[in-house]
Amino acid sequence: MDMAINFFYKTKIEEAEDNKIIPQYKFEIHPFDKVQGLVGQIKNLIDVVGMVTSVGRLEKRTNGAEKLDVALTDSRNPRNRATSIPPAFIISVQVQALQELYNLDSAPTCSVPSSFLVHLAASCSIPSARSLSLISRLGASFLSWNEKMIVTLWEDRAYQFQASLQNTGQSPIFVVITGLLAKKFSDKPSLSSTDATRTYFDIDYKPLKDLKNALHEASAKAGVGLLPPTNVQFVTADEKSVQQLHIKDVLDIEIPPEKDQVRGLCMATITEIMEGNGWLYNCCSKCARAVHPTEEKYFCVACNDDNITVSQRYRVVARIKDDTGTTTVTLFNKEAEQLIGAPIQRLINELTEGTNMEEIPPAVKNIVGKLCAFQIKINNYNITNGCEEYTVTRVSECSNAEAGGSDTVNAGHKDKRVRLE
Ligand SMILES: [Zn+2]
Incomplete structure (x- = not known):
């Protein structure tokens, strides 16, 4: 039954004792x-409850709006991945991580159950981002959650979330987020x-x-503790x-x-835009596939149509550099637009007539000069043809201040074997 309360000029409001009738x-x-x-339904807003598993970084869209991605789980059934990794290996990874935590020179030579080490790591309270990320990675190696949902928070909602998160310390975080659209x-x-x-x-x-109790129980059964959210460059729904x-x-x-490809994350600075590759390509407006003119006509293989409208998209090949070397990456439309800060049509409109379209x-x-986190795709084509120009699948700009320590890169490095499985 829907009811409405109307307030009139003479309506009186009196404070009453909380009798717990109204939740x-x-x-x-x-x-x-x-x-x-x-998805696409805008009549009813959605509320969710979940444990925060990972939190991304603020990202700026082309329109200037900032967003923050957060991954939640509401799964009662964690997958215990310990079974798929040889126990001896888990122990060695954990010992390695503990060594890092306590700056030990050599591994302690004792045989302790793996779950004990995790508890030890999870309960130690060294207040540093480094130990936190180590602990998180330890857990992530063998306890993962089936049901995950990415929630994108915009502007004030993102800032408020970040501010609240800072006050929570190193414990698992449970939230209710309301008023969402799918x-x-x-x-x-x-x-x-x-x-x-x-x-x-x-x-x-x-x-x-209830969720909190269920997750605590499930993780206890798996022999590990629940973890605080991991800070990640890009939040993904898959494991x-x-x-x-x-x-x-x-x-x-x-x-x-x-496998046919490997994904990797590189923190690197753009040093050059490669000439000779142009900066855009002609594509079929319908399917975005690259098209080339034959006898002054454009034919799209995918649409099987020789009467298509042609539009342009970014394809920018950039040289990037870090402390260990340089390579080239290809930025396609969305990622290029994000870094350039303008849709391609605006750039084309601003070109003076007679400009060589190949000219950058x-x-x-x-x-050039931007320090970014590039998520790239490395496939057999890159390797067998000796062709770099790795495709960038996601990008986010980092301020130079954050790049001060290459700690995160080093830490990620040690974890390679776990993450490759
Ligand atoms: Zn097409």
Whole structure:
């Protein structure tokens, strides 16, 4: 039954004792597996409850809006991945991580159960980002969650989330996030904040407490503790974490025979825009596939149509550099636009007539000097043809201050074997 309260001129309001009849929180909690069915539906806003598994970085969109991606889980059934990794290996990884934590010179020569080491690592409270990330990676190696949902928080919602997170210390974080809309992000649904969105941290609310108890129980059964959120460069819904690589590692990498590509994350500075590759390509407006003129006509193979409208998209090949070497990467439309800060049509409109389209415009050259995190794809084509120009699948700009320590890169490095499995 829907009711409305009208306030009139003579309406009196008196404070009353809380008799607990009206619940303090009233949410419409949706389980993650129901979100798929709500994509594109804008009539009802969605509330979710979950444990925060990872938090990304603030990213600026071309329109200037800033967003923060957060991954949540509401799974009651963690996958215990310990079974897929030889126990001896887990021990050695943990000992290595503990050595790093305590700056030990050599591994302690004792045989302790692996779960003990994890508890030890998880309960030690060294207040440094480094130990936190180490602990997180330890856990991530063998306890993962099936149900994950990415929530994108915009502007004020993002800043508020970051501020609240700073006050939580190193404990697992449970939240209720309200007023969300379901969107499709590549092939998976994700949630996006609206003006009505609010995030509640660890409130006294039954579904949140139930989830908390269930996850604590599940993780105890698996012999590990629940972990605080991991800080990641890019939040992804799948469990395949991306290994952080130096450029030299990228150049030397071998792709495991059962895979056709490897993803890697490089922190590097753009040093040059490669000439001779142009900065755009002609594509079919319908399917975005590259098209070339034959007898002054454009034919799209994918659409099987020789009467297509042609539009332009960015394809910028950039040289990037870190302490270990240099390589080249290809930035396609979305990623190039993000760094350049303008859609391609604006640049084309600003070209003076008679400009050679091959010539790199100043707005594109301006991205030289930017320090970025590049998520790249390394495939057999790159390796067998000796052709670098790795495709960038995600990019985010870093300020130079953050790049001060290459700690994170080194830490990611040690974890390589775990992440390759
Ligand atoms: Zn087409």
